[in-house]
Amino acid sequence: MEQTKIGVTGATGQLGRKVITHLKQSIPAGQIVALVRDPEKAKDLGVEVRTLDYTNPELISLALKGLSKVLLISSSEIGKRFGQHKNVIDEAKRAGVPFVAYTSILRADTSTLPLAPEHKLTEEYLKASGLTYALLRNGWYIENYTSSLGNTIKAGAVYGSAGDGKISAATRSDYAKAAVKVLTTEGHDNKAYELGGYSFTLTEYAAEISRLSGKDIKYINLPADEYAKVLEEQAGFPAPMARMFAEIDLDIAKGELETDAGTLEKLAGGSLSTLEDSIKEALHTI
Ligand SMILES: NC(=O)c1ccc[n+]([C@@H]2O[C@H](COP(=O)([O-])OP(=O)(O)OC[C@H]3O[C@@H](n4cnc5c(N)ncnc54)[C@H](OP(=O)(O)O)[C@@H]3O)[C@@H](O)[C@H]2O)c1
Structure with a gap:
């Protein structure tokens, strides 16, 4: 065979x-x-x-x-x-x-x-x-946020236009585990899985950084135009990409990246990495 x-x-x-x-x-x-x-x-x-x-x-x-x-x-x-x-x-x-x-x-x-x-x-x-x-x-990767943790701490702020929108982000590793499950077990034919982790708002993200780093980090919610400018001028994003990420934040405010973590937990085989885990890991690298 x-x-x-x-x-x-x-x-x-x-x-x-x-x-x-x-x-x-x-x-x-x-x-x-x-x-x-x-x-x-x-x-x-x-x-x-x-x-x-x-x-x-x-x-x-x-x-x-x-x-x-x-x-x-x-x-x-x-x-x-x-x-x-x-x-x-x-x-x-x-x-x-x-x-x-x-x-x-x-x-x-x-x-x-x-x-x-x-x-x-x-x-x-x-x-x-x-x-x-x-x-x-x-859904979103937690690393979309934690990969720039050093700069966030330097700036003393998380910037965005996501308001109180909840983000059900998970680590790449947890999404990878889910993919492996689908590739190595039966019962997934023609199925669609909505995958995300434990939800947080950007205010909660900033508070969690403050708690874990001992630095005072605030979430500053900006109008999309201003946030796009921050991404362009401070993070070096090309203008169209900065605009796109600001638009994504407006969608986050409407709940477009919020979902239940149950499906990912089931496919990844247990509890997922939390925001706390990911911030702690990122703090070690800066
Ligand atoms: N869910 C989220 O938050 C999120 C965030 C960012 C991206 N994404 C999406 O998820 C995908 C995987 O994420 P990631 O973090 O692994 O992104 P990544 O590190 O940028 O990896 C993208 C992969 O696509 C490969 N690739 C790009 N163009 C290709 C081409 N023409 N032919 C063959 N391979 C090509 C790259 O090859 P090389 O290794 O040679 O560069 C790389 O291996 C991304 O590509 C994007 O579509 C999702």
């Missing part, structure tokens, strides 16, 4: 690396294939590496040969993503891959987040392809 092989795209990315780590704890490394655009960056993964660039159908076709399951981690090239994902779905269909899981965004079908349309198009295309699929509709 042919051996089951699970391929993971974007395996050299931050989420992809965590998926590979958790997969190695679940199945033999020989059954894992890292699908990456730069094999040099994948040397330390300890699994088979194949070259796959979302923009190159020929490479995708070769890379997907013989795989029984594929995790399509959404591309980071915002604005170009649907065409790239479409290439992978087309080639997965041609190669007869029996199961494709896709990392989407929370409630991609109805979300008003500016990031949602590319995910919605991908989901619709995947469903229409006839492939057996699973949709991992990931």
Whole structure:
């Protein structure tokens, strides 16, 4: 009998690396294939590496040969993503891959987040392809906040336009565990999972930083235009990206990134990392 092989795209990315780590704890490394655009960056993964660039159908076709399951981690090239994902779905269909899981965004079908349309198009295309699929509709990463904790502490403030909106963020590691569960167990065919962690507001985030760091950190809620300026001038974001993140905050204020943690807990196999855990971890690195 042919051996089951699970391929993971974007395996050299931050989420992809965590998926590979958790997969190695679940199945033999020989059954894992890292699908990456730069094999040099994948040397330390300890699994088979194949070259796959979302923009190159020929490479995708070769890379997907013989795989029984594929995790399509959404591309980071915002604005170009649907065409790239479409290439992978087309080639997965041609190669007869029996199961494709896709990392989407929370409630991609109805979300008003500016990031949602590319995910919605991908989901619709995947469903229409006839492939057996699973949709991992990931909410926000906690690391979206904690990765800039050093600067936040220096500034003495968390800035945003999210008001009292609740953010059900979880760590990349917990989303990776959920993906591994879906890839290595049965019962996920054609399912969509809304995934998120324990909810907090940005006021609560700032209070938690204060408590854990001993520094006084406030949440300062700004009009979206002003927050976009802060992102541009203080964090160095290009203007369109700054504008997009300010718009995302307005959506957060409306509850677009809030969900129940139960589904992620179930798939990740227990309680999730908390905001406190993530802040403590980030405090060690600054
Ligand atoms: N839920 C959230 O809060 C959140 C936040 C940010 C992003 N996301 C989405 O989740 C995805 C995974 O997150 P992440 O943190 O792992 O992002 P990441 O670290 O930026 O990883 C993105 C991965 O996509 C790969 N990639 C980009 N363009 C590609 C191409 N043309 N062909 C093949 N691979 C390509 C990158 O390859 P290289 O390793 O060679 O660069 C990288 O491995 C992101 O791409 C984005 O769609 C979600």
